[in-house]
Amino acid sequence: MSAPQLVVHRDKELMAQAAAARLITKIVDAQAARGSASVVLTGGRNGNGLLAALAEAPARDAVDWSRLDLWWGDERFLPEGDPERNITQAREALLDSVPLDPSRVHVMPASDGPYGSDVEAAAASYATELAAAARPEDHGPVPTFDVLMLGVGPDTHVASLFPELPGVRETERTVVAVHGAPKPPPTRISLTLPAIRAAHEVWLLAAGEDKAKAAEIALSGAGEIQAPAAGAYGRSRTLWLLDAAAASALPRALYPPASA
Numbered sequence: 001m002s003a004p005q006l007v008v009h010r011d012k013e014l015m016a017q018a019a020a021a022r023l024i025t026k027i028v029d030a031q032a033a034r035g036s037a038s039v040v041l042t043g044g045r046n047g048n049g050l051l052a053a054l055a056e057a058p059a060r061d062a063v064d065w066s067r068l069d070l071w072w073g074d075e076r077f078l079p080e081g082d083p084e085r086n087i088t089q090a091r092e093a094l095l096d097s098v099p100l101d102p103s104r105v106h107v108m109p110a111s112d113g114p115y116g117s118d119v120e121a122a123a124a125s126y127a128t129e130l131a132a133a134a135r136p137e138d139h140g141p142v143p144t145f146d147v148l149m150l151g152v153g154p155d156t157h158v159a160s161l162f163p164e165l166p167g168v169r170e171t172e173r174t175v176v177a178v179h180g181a182p183k184p185p186p187t188r189i190s191l192t193l194p195a196i197r198a199a200h201e202v203w204l205l206a207a208g209e210d211k212a213k214a215a216e217i218a219l220s221g222a223g224e225i226q227a228p229a230a231g232a233y234g235r236s237r238t239l240w241l242l243d244a245a246a247a248s249a250l251p252r253a254l255y256p257p258a259s260a
C-alpha cells in the first residue's frame with residue numbers, strides 16, 4: 001500500500017492540463033522501458049476533462065498510440081453508443097482522434113452486446129479478458145497497470161464502487177456487476193478494490209466544490225466500505241490530483257504549500 005500524495009492545482013482546467021501532461025510522460029516512459037504501456041480510464045467529468053486536455057496537448061504526439069492498452073475502471077451498462085456510456089464519452093473527448101490499435105482498446109460490454117442484459121456474464125467476461133492479459137510477472141489475474149485513474153464521486157464512490165453496496169466489499173473477484181447504484185444508471189460493471197490495487201500508480205481525480213467533502217472524508221481515515229475512495233491505492237504510488245475547490249476542506253498539513 002502506498003500512502004496518498006496530494007497535488008493541488010489552482011482550478012479544474014489547470015488540473016486537467018497538468019494531469020494530461022503527467023499521463024503523457026508516464027506512457028512515454030513505460031513505452032521506452034518496456035515497449036508498451038497500460039492505462040485504466042475513468043468516466044465522469046474529471047476523467048473526461050483530462051482526456052479532452054490530452055487531445056489538445058501538443059505533446060500527445062510523443063505517445064505511440066498503437067502500443068497503448070486501454071482498460072476501464074467501470075462502465076454504465078447501457079446500449080452501445082449510448083451518450084452516457086463512459087466509452088462513448090471517452091471516444092468523443094480523445095479516443096476517436098488518436099491512432100489506437102482497436103485490439104488494445106478493452107471496452108466493457110454493452111447491454112446490447114454478446115451477453116445481452118446479463119450484466120453478471122458481462123462482468124465475468126471482462127474479468128476473463130483481464131486475466132488473459134496478465135503476465136507471469138504480474139501479481140494476480142489482472143495486468144499491473146502503469147496508471148489507473150479514478151474520478152472521485154461526491155459520495156466518495158470510485159469506479160462504480162459505491163459506499164456500502166456489495167461491490168466495495170468484494171475481496172475475490174476482479175470485476176463485479178453493480179445493481180442499484182445511487183447514481184444513474186443503476187446497473188453498471190466495475191473493477192473491484194483488489195483489481196484497482198494491482199496498479200503501479202493509482203490517480204484519484206477530484207475537482208469542484210462538490211468533491212470537497214468526499215476528499216476530506218476519504219483522506220481523513222475513513223473506512224473503504226463507507227468511503228470507497230479511501231481504499232483505492234497503488235502498489236508504488238497513490239496520487240490525489242485536486243483543484244483548490246476540491247481541496248478546500250482538507251487540512252493544509254496534508255499537502256505542501258507550493259502545491260496550491
Ligand SMILES: O=C1O[C@H](COP(=O)(O)O)[C@@H](O)[C@H](O)[C@H]1O
Pocket residue numbers: 042043044045046047073074075076086150151152153154158159160183
Ligand atoms: O458515474 C461515474 O462517476 C464517477 C465520478 O464522476 P464525476 O462526474 O462526479 O467526476 C466516475 O469516476 C465513474 O467512472 C463514472 O462511471
